[in-house]
Amino acid sequence: MNNTNEQPLVEVKHLKQYFDINTGFFKSTPLKAVDDISFSIRKGETLGLVGESGCGKTTAGRTILHLYKPTGGEVLFHGKPVRTKQEIDEYRTKATMVFQDPYSSLDPRMTVSDIIGEPLDVHKMYSSKTERRERILELMDHVGLNSEHAARYAHEFSGGQRQRVGIARALAVNPEFIVCDEPVSALDVSIQAQVINMFDELQDKLDLTYLFIAHDLLVVRHISDRIAVMYLGKMVELADAADIYDRPLHPYTKALISAVPVPDPNMARSNQRIALTGEIPSPLHAPSGCPFHTRCPYAADVCKGSMPAFEEVEKGRFVACHRVKEIN
Numbered sequence: 183m184n185n186t187n188e189q190p191l192v193e194v195k196h197l198k199q200y201f202d203i204n205t206g207f208f209k210s211t212p213l214k215a216v217d218d219i220s221f222s223i224r225k226g227e228t229l230g231l232v233g234e235s236g237c238g239k240t241t242a243g244r245t246i247l248h249l250y251k252p253t254g255g256e257v258l259f260h261g262k263p264v265r266t267k268q269e270i271d272e273y274r275t276k277a278t279m280v281f282q283d284p285y286s287s288l289d290p291r292m293t294v295s296d297i298i299g300e301p302l303d304v305h306k307m308y309s310s311k312t313e314r315r316e317r318i319l320e321l322m323d324h325v326g327l328n329s330e331h332a333a334r335y336a337h338e339f340s341g342g343q344r345q346r347v348g349i350a351r352a353l354a355v356n357p358e359f360i361v362c363d364e365p366v367s368a369l370d371v372s373i374q375a376q377v378i379n380m381f382d383e384l385q386d387k388l389d390l391t392y393l394f395i396a397h398d399l400l401v402v403r404h405i406s407d408r409i410a411v412m413y414l415g416k417m418v419e420l421a422d423a424a425d426i427y428d429r430p431l432h433p434y435t436k437a438l439i440s441a442v443p444v445p446d447p448n449m450a451r452s453n454q455r456i457a458l459t460g461e462i463p464s465p466l467h468a469p470s471g472c473p474f475h476t477r478c479p480y481a482a483d484v485c486k487g488s489m490p491a492f493e494e495v496e497k498g499r500f501v502a503c504h505r506v507k508e509i510n
């Protein structure tokens with residue numbers, strides 16, 4: 183991990199993404215998929231982003247990459263805002279995404295060579311056919327595919343191999359920053375570790391910075407330097423990965439950690455175990471005040487009335503909970 187005084191590579195400031203949902207005749211309600219999130223990512227760092235399905239992780243990733251226009255807030259890259267069309271186009275060659283499902287994100291009728299070559303064509307990143315071919319082979323080599331794979335079709339490949347093709351495609355533009363959106367969730371458990379290790383090796387080799395999204399805390403544990411936890415479109419906790427596991431401070435993080443199986447049952451966790459009960463509310467009808475109050479064992483009157491601020495409670499550690507000091 184790099185020096186903390188360095189300028190962050192990516193800064194996300196008060197980012198919002200609201201979708202207008204039809205809720206009756208001439209009536210629409212904003213679905214607040216991402217509702218005012220702020221954090222930054224240092225160069226060379228992996229920030230894990232976790233939370234239950236539907237909490238806004240993918241939307242956050244897509245909005246950070248400007249694949250969706252933010253409803254509010256902004257993203258800074260190398261300290262500079264990304265706003266104009268030209269700034270967004272330039273940013274897109276430096277910031278890219280690896281998608282969750284390698285089955286649907288790649289066109290099965292395209293050869294591996296065409297899939298990886300497409301971004302090279304779009305961004306005119308070669309001066310001859312030979313250079314294009316060599317670059318494709320280099321990218322395939324980075325992800326552990328060999329030259330015989332180049333002429334084959336994506337549908338001939340296993341899930342793990344397809345995800346390698348997807349990663350090679352994301353690497354084609356020479357990105358500095360990659361949003362990895364649950365890149366191993368659709369893969370067999372037996373090959374998840376291999377693919378995660380590959381992300382780790384590529385990070386060192388190519389000096390990459392990751393926002394690594396997962397709904398499963400175990401998946402991000404080893405690859406993340408820090409972990410951010412989302413609930414119903416909001417950021418609830420952000421801390422060093424080890425602190426999130428060993429000493430979670432937010433009740434929702436405590437509940438997520440409690441749900442992770444402990445390898446050695448005799449090894450007591452220092453934190454109390456909290457069972458997560460009830461369904462996650464719909465973001466169309468998010469609870470007032472703290473969005474977690476309908477499921478939180480510590481909820482008090484104050485929690486229903488006002489949204490807790492996302493505050494630095496210890497150096498580098500942010501939590502949004504009115505009662506964080508009392509309950510820890």
Ligand SMILES: Nc1ncnc2c1ncn2[C@@H]1O[C@H](COP(=O)(O)OP(=O)(O)O)[C@@H](O)[C@H]1O
Nearest residue numbers: 201213215234235236237238239240241242465
């Ligand atoms: N394009 C869209 N239009 C309307 N609602 C959306 C759209 N994309 C996502 N949502 C809604 O936004 C919320 C967050 O979704 P998502 O970002 O996919 O969550 P996650 O990746 O954490 O599972 C969900 O309620 C989802 O239904």
Ligand code: SF4
Nearest residue numbers: 472475478485503504
């Ligand atoms: S603010 Fe209240 S309801 Fe929300 S997490 Fe903290 S204690 Fe629970």
Ligand SMILES: [Mg+2]
Nearest residue numbers: 239240241364
């Ligand atoms: Mg998602």
